[in-house]
Amino acid sequence: MKILVTGTAGFIGFYVAQKLAELQYEVVGVDSINNYYDINLKYGRLQAAGFDTGELKDNQPVCSKIYPNYCFIKLDIADRVQMEHLFANYQFDMVCHLAAQAGVRYSITNPHDYALSNLSGFLNILEGCRSVQIRHLVYASSSSVYGLNGNAPFSVHHRADHPVSLYAASKKSNEMMAHSYSHLYQMPTTGLRFFTVYGPWGRPDMAYFKFADAIINNQPIDVYNNGEMQRDFTYIDDIVQGIIKVLAKPAEANANWDRLHPDSATSSAPYRLYNIGNSSPVTLINFIEALESAIGKKAIKNMLPMQAGDVLSTDADMTDLEQDFNYQPKTDIKEGISKFVHWFREYYQI
Template sequence: MKILVTGTAGFIGFFVAQQLAQKGFDIVGVDNINTYYDTALKHGRLKASGIDVVSLQDNVPVSSSLYPNYRFIKLDIADRTQTEQLFAEYRFDVVCHLAAQAGVRYSITNPHDYALSNLSGFLNILEGCRSIQVKHLVYASSSSVYGLNSNTPFSVHQGAAHPVSLYAASKKSNEMMAHSYSHLYNIPTTGLRFFTVYGPWGRPDMAYFKFADAIIKGEPIDVYNNGEMQRDFTYVDDIVEGVLRVLDRPAKPDPDWDSQHPDPATSSAPYRLYNIGNSSPVKLMNFITALENAIGKKAVINMLPMQAGDVLSTDADVSDLERDLNYHPSTDVQTGIDRFVAWFKEFYQV
């Protein structure tokens, strides 16, 4: 089976591509390796996958030295022509779309980047899937779509019509765009709402990454809303396992779907939404304590008011994931943080 994984120089895509390659699938990974954060980290992920980053040229496949069935192409999905050519040449069976412009706060200062990557780029992926009638499109959504909804735990069967950042709005738009293609062209699509993913090889713009760096250096960390926040932190291995299970289960029409009482998570079309979270929210201050324990050093904390675009709490209802895929994320925060800090110290040689 030939699988396209987008965003394979990114955090989650890096792990997903490796796992699929290890299982023997024919993998094509793409990423534009933009400068949203340090490209040395993106190159480090590619090197860990056996990709010679020195030889990278736009639109030229580079084979992995570790996985003969894995090829990487430096390509921007927002480029319509390049993306059309990619699908025409490789004719994928399944697409795992993880590439996106990430970051809630960055979307406030750089909104056009989100329209380009998360809207135009996603449309190009959908059109590629339509052109070759892929068997399943799995794509990354986000817990941020729940926005002003305070009815926790968050369920995919609740409405999510009040996002509080453009990033969240772009992810909600992806879900609606996917549904229209499932309805019009009978393409099975599954959206995965990820809840605060963390772990080794993570993103430097995430709070836990910044906290670790500052604590190690003895510098203060900014903690918003005076620490009165909690997140459903989800370890990356749990996310990847969920993605792999979903890839193997194409969405189907819900035979019980009622247009008079529409369920947001299913449809008369082959369309599905799932939460992937640990379903055990952790108070932010407890998360910082886990970092302190792993690093062996106390944090210097600078308390600040709530930031625009943030939400007070996230909590995933993963009952659908458990029922349909017999899976529940299980890595506890201290274990996950210990692994992250060990990787951080090794990678940055601190």
């Protein structure tokens, strides 16, 4: 079974590709290694996965020295020609699409980056999948699509039509684009709405990463909305477990789907949407307290009002994923944060 994993120099893709390789799939990873955040961290992930980053050249495969069945190609998914070549050369059986231009606030100041990666890049993925008659496309959506929706916990069966950032709008667009391909070509697609994912090798643009660095270095941290915002923090190992389970079970059409009472999460086409989170929201202030405990030092807090583009709460209704895949997150906040802080100190030699 040959699987394409995009975004493998990124946080989630780094873990997913290695897990699939451990399970003896033939894995091809791609990533453009852009400079949205520290590229040294991205190269560090690749090195940890067994790649000699000195051998990397654009559009040329390099194989892992740890996993002989895992190769990496430095490639931009927005490059239509190279993506066509990639699918033609490898004839993938499944695709796990995790590459994207991330970041809510960055989308406010750099909107065009999102059109390239999250829209044009996703279209290239869909076209590649269509060309090889893919068995299953699993792609990353986001809890941010819920936007102004005030119905908590967030359910994939609720409407999500009012995003409050271009990033969220691009992820909602991905879901709609995927549905059109599922409908037109009977192509199984599953979108996963990720809730806040954290852990070792995480993204330095995420609040918990910045907070750890600031607390350790006696610098103040900006705490928005007095720390009263809630997030459904989910540890990386739990996320990977869910992704692997979903990949193995291609989406199917809902035989009972009713166009007069449409269900947003399913379709008459082989299309599904799932939340993937922890379903146990934690306030930002409690999350900071877990960091303080793991680090052994109090944070200097700069309390600020709500930021543009942020949502007050993210709370995942996990009913569907639990029923269909027996998905059960196992890592609580204290354990997860402790593991992250241990890695952080080790990686940055603190």
